[in-house]
Amino acid sequence: MQIAVLLYDRFTALDAVGPYEILGRIPGAEVVFTAVRPGPVRSDLGSLALTADATLSEVTAPDVLLVPGGPGTADLLADRAVLDWIRGVDAGTDWTTSVCSGSLLLAAAGLLTGRRATSHWIALEHLAALGAVPAPERVVVDGKYATAAGVSAGIDLALQLTGRIAGDETARAVQLVVEYDPQPPYDAGSTAKAPAELVAALRASGLAVG
Amino acid sequence: MQIAVLLYDRFTALDAVGPYEILGRIPGAEVVFTAVRPGPVRSDLGSLALTADATLSEVTAPDVLLVPGGPGTADLLADRAVLDWIRGVDAGTDWTTSVCSGSLLLAAAGLLTGRRATSHWIALEHLAALGAVPAPERVVVDGKYATAAGVSAGIDLALQLTGRIAGDETARAVQLVVEYDPQPPYDAGSTAKAPAELVAALRASGLAVG
Numbered sequence: 001m002q003i004a005v006l007l008y009d010r011f012t013a014l015d016a017v018g019p020y021e022i023l024g025r026i027p028g029a030e031v032v033f034t035a036v037r038p039g040p041v042r043s044d045l046g047s048l049a050l051t052a053d054a055t056l057s058e059v060t061a062p063d064v065l066l067v068p069g070g071p072g073t074a075d076l077l078a079d080r081a082v083l084d085w086i087r088g089v090d091a092g093t094d095w096t097t098s099v100c101s102g103s104l105l106l107a108a109a110g111l112l113t114g115r116r117a118t119s120h121w122i123a124l125e126h127l128a129a130l131g132a133v134p135a136p137e138r139v140v141v142d143g144k145y146a147t148a149a150g151v152s153a154g155i156d157l158a159l160q161l162t163g164r165i166a167g168d169e170t171a172r173a174v175q176l177v178v179e180y181d182p183q184p185p186y187d188a189g190s191t192a193k194a195p196a197e198l199v200a201a202l203r204a205s206g207l208a209v210g
Numbered sequence: 211m212q213i214a215v216l217l218y219d220r221f222t223a224l225d226a227v228g229p230y231e232i233l234g235r236i237p238g239a240e241v242v243f244t245a246v247r248p249g250p251v252r253s254d255l256g257s258l259a260l261t262a263d264a265t266l267s268e269v270t271a272p273d274v275l276l277v278p279g280g281p282g283t284a285d286l287l288a289d290r291a292v293l294d295w296i297r298g299v300d301a302g303t304d305w306t307t308s309v310c311s312g313s314l315l316l317a318a319a320g321l322l323t324g325r326r327a328t329s330h331w332i333a334l335e336h337l338a339a340l341g342a343v344p345a346p347e348r349v350v351v352d353g354k355y356a357t358a359a360g361v362s363a364g365i366d367l368a369l370q371l372t373g374r375i376a377g378d379e380t381a382r383a384v385q386l387v388v389e390y391d392p393q394p395p396y397d398a399g400s401t402a403k404a405p406a407e408l409v410a411a412l413r414a415s416g417l418a419v420g
Contacts, residue, residue: 014231014388017258021224021361024255031257040250040261045234047241048227051250051259100389120389138393150389151231152365160395172398173408177417178224179310179330179360181399182392183348185370188382189391198383207387 001165003031004062004089006102007041007052008082010072012209014151015099016050019066022158025174026166034059036082044070044208056085061092064161068154069100069120071208076105083109095144095161099154101209103147107132115142120150120209121191122202150209152189155180211375213241214272214299216312217251217262218292220282222419224361225309226260229276232368235384236376244269246292254280254418266295271302274371278364279310279330281418286315293319305354305371309364311419313357317342325352330360330419331401332412360419362399365390 003023005016016033024031035041035052042049067086076082086109090096098106103119106112107130117132117140118124124134138149139157148157159180163171188194213233215226226243234241245251245262252259277296286292296319300306308316313329316322317340327342327350328334334344348359349367358367369390373381398404 012231013227017223017227020255020258021222024257031255033258045230045241047234047263048230048243049261049263051261053257053259138391139395150387152388152390152392155362156393156395163395168396169408172396172404173412175394175396175398176401176404176408176412177360177419178362179399180362180392180394181348181359181403182362182390182394183366184385184390184392185349185366185373186378186382186385188385189389191386193391194382194386198379198386202383202386209387 001026001029001064002062003029003064003066004059005031005033005066006068007033007035007050008072008076009042010044011041011068011070012100012151013043013048013050015068015070015102015154018152018154019099019158021178022155022162022174023064025177026162026170032059044072060089062089063093064095065089065093065097067098067102067105069098069102069209073101073104077108087111093144095146097146097157097161099148099157100150103127103132104130106145112145115145116140117142117145117147118149119147122207122209211236211239211274212272213239213274213276214269215241215243215276216278217243217245217260218282218286219252220254221251221278221280222310222361223253223258223260225278225280225312225364228362228365229309229368231388232365232372232384233274235387236372236380242269254282270299272299273303274305275299275303275307277308277312277315279308279312279419283311283314284418287318297321303354305356307356307367307371309358309367310360313337313342314340316355322355325355326350327352327355327357328359329357332417332419
């Protein structure tokens with residue numbers, strides 16, 4: 001089972017690495033990080049680069065596609081080559097997935113038209129503008145399209161996907177191996193839980209996600 | 211504020227990237243990924259490399275040190291150069307931190323002797339053998355030493371640290387930006403919660419962490 005993770009300038013690192021750490025542990029999984037050009041690809045914060053080991057043209061038939069989000073998605077919404085690649089490989093995937101604003105790229109490629117999907121809370125309305133039906137849930141599965149909310153939500157998406165691909169027992173084993181028993185010291189991880197002033201301040205800040 | 215993240219062959223990617231995604235968003239934070247040699251460093255699953263932008267000798271005075279875990283720690287427990295570097299930079303840090311089996315390296319460097327610390331559940335007894343007082347908690351803070359349990363626990367550690375470094379308000383803002391409102395689809399993320407047979411099977415498998 002090949003899992004392709006798309007990289008591009010100014011992606012958000014945890015969007016890619018969270019799901020990778022889970023899905024990459026499914027027995028038989030072979031993960032390939034891919035980008036327009038091979039080599040290091042810088043994430044949004046600038047201080048980290050992940051290596052793309054394959055060009056897009058070398059990755060033609062992944063079983064699972066994962067598109068992370070990040071401020072860099074804005075540059076790709078009209079990038080014909082990348083959107084064509086997404087659409088092309090989607091034709092053969094078992095699962096086409098995204099984290100955060102990665103769903104905007106799936107939508108821009110025409111894959112989410114009329115489908116329920118999610119994204120980072122700050123990007124949900126963009127998702128609607130691109131033809132999807134935005135759902136403010138942490139993980140949304142509509143057919144073979146599985147989308148996650150912002151950044152850290154990719155971990156929950158990947159565990160759910162692991163269960164569907166390899167069974168509950170394998171998913172539980174992976175959860176225990178990565179000791180995923182979250183205990184956040186604050187409870188501000190969603191717009192419903194965070195102080196309203198904080199949500200408003202972040203909306204007003206022009207936050208690029210993410 | 212400089213935050214140094216140590217990379218080495220066969221580290222676990224999420225151990226490094228989870229905390230990076232949180233700590234790197236503290237205003238004024240400058241993160242540097244560092245390794246013995248600069249360039250791509252492969253993580254334990256083999257399919258992902260992170261770029262080390264600086265050699266250890268170029269990173270002499272970070273304010274925060276983060277040591278991720280991974281099967282590769284086993285090769286470093288007697289690596290004089292790496293342990294000397296850890297000990298050397300620790301002399302000037304405000305916080306010296308680890309995720310998963312990264313605490314074994316801190317302990318091997320002599321920094322955790324008599325201190326409470328944690329690690330991946332499968333590595334806790336090794337931690338005791340290296341002089342620390344193992345505590346089976348998700349995040350343990352003893353003085354300036356903050357250690358996290360396995361892999362995903364680094365996210366909780368980093369949020370807690372963000373609060374201590376930059377205040378609760380900043381920590382909540384970062385939590386909302388990365389939408390950290392975990393909803394694991396299974397409840398098997400700790401040895402207390404996972405089925406006993408699964409814990410036993412993983413112990414018997416010679417699992418290298420992680």
